[in-house]
Amino acid sequence: MxxxxxxxxxxxxxxxxxxxxxxxxxxxxxxxxxxxxxxxxGFPDTDGPEEVREAAVRALRDGRGNQYPPGPGVPELRTAVAAHQERRYGLSYDPDTEVLVTAGATEAIAAALLALLEPGDEVIAFEPYYDSYAACIAMAGGTRVPVTLRPGEESRDAEAHRRFRLDLDELRAAVTDRTRLLLINTPHNPTGTVLTREELTAIAELAVERDLLVVTDEVYEHLVFDDAEHLPLATFPGMRERTVTIGSAGKTFSFTGWKVGWVTAPSALVTAVRSAKQFLTYVSSGPFQYAVAEALALPDxxxxxxxxxxxxxxxxxxxxxxxxxxxxxxxxxxxxxxxxxxxxxxxxxxxxxxxxxxxxxxxxxxxxxxxxxxxxxxxxxxxxxxxxxxxxxxxxxxxxxxx
Structure with a gap:
């Protein structure tokens, strides 16, 4: 024994x-x-832009980030994240109080769910879902309530392609008095679906009507194809004040090993998420934060x-x-x-x-x-x-x- x-x-x-x-x-x-x-x-087999990698080397050599960075993230990156949200989507966030840097999007998800859930709270997530969602809901003592995305019928338009669709009636029926939070992922891994304006409008109306918090994982925001458009849920009426938006450098700049993610949300939500995050990694990715700040400012x-x-x-x-x-x-x-x-x-x-x-x-x-x-x-x-x-x-x- x-x-x-x-x-x-x-x-x-x-x-x-x-x-x-x-x-x-x-x-x-x-x-x-x-x-x-x-x-x-899902990780690339080549590195991202050379100038971004060099920015990390420069930070290392200059001694920026080699010791603990500030808890919320280095000011340069928080400012760059806020500027990115403003430039791309017209969303205004205060880099000092409404942006939090995390150890990748995975920590952002964990910290948000640990912060915002109490045992017995229900979380609605669209299945199939990224596997960490279920584990983080469980660690927080929450109950996951899956709403299944299903393949739509064949389109009569030969140029259109079948996609996985959200049944809005099923979503509405899943909400109970115990529902605390909607966990949304768009563009959606693994199905490749990008939620439409109509779907997002309905989600937003439901969240406002039932006074639900929303955590939205948007790490693939820069990878949308054809006629699809990425629309952050926080841009919809009544949603900015109840939405925790999660982004990541790994997917956009092909440096997945750097583990740099972020949260944007109203200050009260960021404060809550940070309260959990500080006891997970505390801080991470010091020199890489400076490099990602430069990456976010790359030209269109x-x-x-x-x-x-x-x-x-x-x-x-x-x-x-x-x-x-x-x-x-x-x-x-x-x-x-x-x-x-x-x-x-x-x-x-x-x-x-x-x-x-x-x-x-x-x-x-x-x-x-x-x-x-x-x-x-x-x-x-x-x-x-x-x-x-x-x-x-x-x-x-x-x-x-x-x-």
């Missing part, structure tokens, strides 16, 4: 019992073991070129997946493509993804891990296209063997 405790209680907090090793760790290990192309985890041309590059990669992978026999839900945002494996004669995304490395030398993620209603996500599989073009071309070549 050496090394074992004498207690009969499980070692892991019961709230976290359902959350084992993440699917990303499992599939990334599988990719390494089989030498497969990893289109599972950078953001446009970044989007165009990802658009070309989306189209390359979408075409290859279609040719391989998948039904493809062409994303309007993010750098993920959700597919349906049923045209391939498959129904179990877990089994499919665990076999895919041996069958085709490619790794993907089963969407069912992002659902409470596992059966609703069973036939869907997600691929990431934030990779070098040559890597995507080779992945497409391998996947075509499935056809």
């Amino acid at each position: 050496t090394g074992m405790t004498s207690t009969s209680r499980p070692l892991l907090n019961r709230r976290l019992a359902e959350f084992g090793t993440t699917i990303f760790a499992e599939m990334s290990a599988l990719a390494l073991r089989t030498g497969s192309i990893n289109l599972g985890q 041309g950078y953001f446009a070129a970044f989007r165009e590059d990802m658009l070309a990669k989306r189209d390359l992978l979408a075409a290859g997946l279609t040719e391989a026999g998948f039904e493809v839900f062409r994303p309007a945002g993010t750098y993920f493509i959700t597919t349906d494996i049923r045209p391939l004669g498959e129904t179990d995304g877990f089994a499919f993804c665990r076999a895919l490395p041996e069958r085709a030398g490619v790794v993907a993620i089963p969407n069912a891990v992002f659902y409470d209603h596992r059966e609703a996500g069973a036939p869907f599989v997600r691929f990431a296209f934030c990779k070098q073009t040559t890597v995507l071309e080779e992945a497409v070549r391998r996947l075509k063997t499935l056809a």
Whole structure:
């Protein structure tokens, strides 16, 4: 019994019992073991702009951020975040009281939920959802209430593509007297859906009517394609005062390892989130905060070129997946493509993804891990296209063997 405790209680907090090793760790290990192309985890395989990397080096050499940065984040980054929100969306935030820098968006989500929830509070989240949402709601003692996004009917317009849609009636029916908070993600990972003005208007009206707080994860704000438009929920009537908006440098500038995220919200909400955040990481990413401040001030041309590059990669992978026999839900945002494996004669995304490395030398993620209603996500599989073009071309070549 050496090394074992004498207690009969499980070692892991019961709230976290359902959350084992993440699917990303499992599939990334599988990719390494089989030498497969990893289109599972969503991180780029090339670094972002050289001038941004040099800004981090400069900060390191100048001794800026090598010691603890200020709790709310360095003033330069908070000012840059506020300027970005004003320039892009006309949202005005005070960098001193309404902006908080976090260790990536993941910490921002955790701190917001730990700060704003009490045991028994219900949180409505759209499934499929990013896996940390469920864990953070559980850690806060909240109860998650999933509202399922479902594939829409085939459009009669040949140029239009099927997308996952929100059932507004289902959303309204999910709100109870115990609902404290709506957890929104747009552009949406993993489905690639970008919520429309009509959907966001209805969400905003519901939040105001039922006096709900909203936490909105907008980390893919600069990755919207075709005719889609990213509209921050905080811009809608009655929403600025009740919305915690989360952004991230990792997805926009391709430095995911730097872990620089932020929250913008009214001062009372920021103060609440900061109260939880200070006991998580306290502070983080000192020199990188200065670099991200410079990155946010890059000219519009950078953001446009970044989007165009990802658009070309989306189209390359979408075409290859279609040719391989998948039904493809062409994303309007993010750098993920959700597919349906049923045209391939498959129904179990877990089994499919665990076999895919041996069958085709490619790794993907089963969407069912992002659902409470596992059966609703069973036939869907997600691929990431934030990779070098040559890597995507080779992945497409391998996947075509499935056809």
